[in-house]
Amino acid sequence: MLVRPPLSVGPLKRSFSSSASLNKHVSHIGRTPIKYPPSVTLATSTTDLTITGPLGTTSVPLRPYMKIMNPKPDILAVTVDDAEIKEQRQMWGTTRTLIANAIQGMTEGFVVPLYLVGVGFRAAVEADTRAAAPDKRLQRINMKVGHSHNIIVPIPPHIKAETPIPTKIVLSCTDKHQLGLFAAKIREYRKPEPYKGKGIFVGDEMIRIKSVKKK
Secondary structure (H helix, E strand, O other), X not given: OOOOOOOOOOOOOOOOOOOOOOOOOOOOOXXXXXXXXXXXXXXXXXXXXXXXXXXXXXXXXXXXXXXXXXXXXXXXXXXXXXXXXXXXXXXHHHHHHHHHHHHHHHHOOEEEEEEEEOOOOEEEEEEOOOOOOXXXXXXXXXEEOOOOOOEEEEOOOOOEEEEEEOOEEEEEEOOHHHHHHHHHHHHHOOOXXXXXXXXXXXXXXXXXXXXXXXX
């Protein structure tokens, strides 16, 4: 017969705190100040922030609770009325990122390279002769990416494209969002496949090559 020894019950220890923990919610991205060069001019209104630089002018919409301050001549700070409100806390970081991207776009611009990987894959930038508009400056990208026909992609007026070599397309634009959308559109015509590694790669994109199972 097995007999269990009595359990030793000690005093229960609980920790109590007389003061509640006060952790104020902040946005680590939103509270980071933005440094901009002297060539950038900022104009704030009740609805948006206008940014003017060497490459053009753009604006970033502002919610009513967003506040723009200049603690120093070359420093921009973004704040909100109440960071405890979830919407304000979310838009705090988002607005700060949009402003930083707009400043970079109006001063340096954004560049995205695309690489065509595959036997016979090539691309060329040429005049868009099919365009209905009389503007002769419109261009298009003519690609051979393994289909039975060439892929023709019209280039939007706000995006610049060039092909330094037949297997590389370089896109540049002052708007990071629009540039990413156009690069993704080109990639859709030949997504990278995981068996032979062929396709259109955006930037430093990499894929894991799968091994083919042999019967």
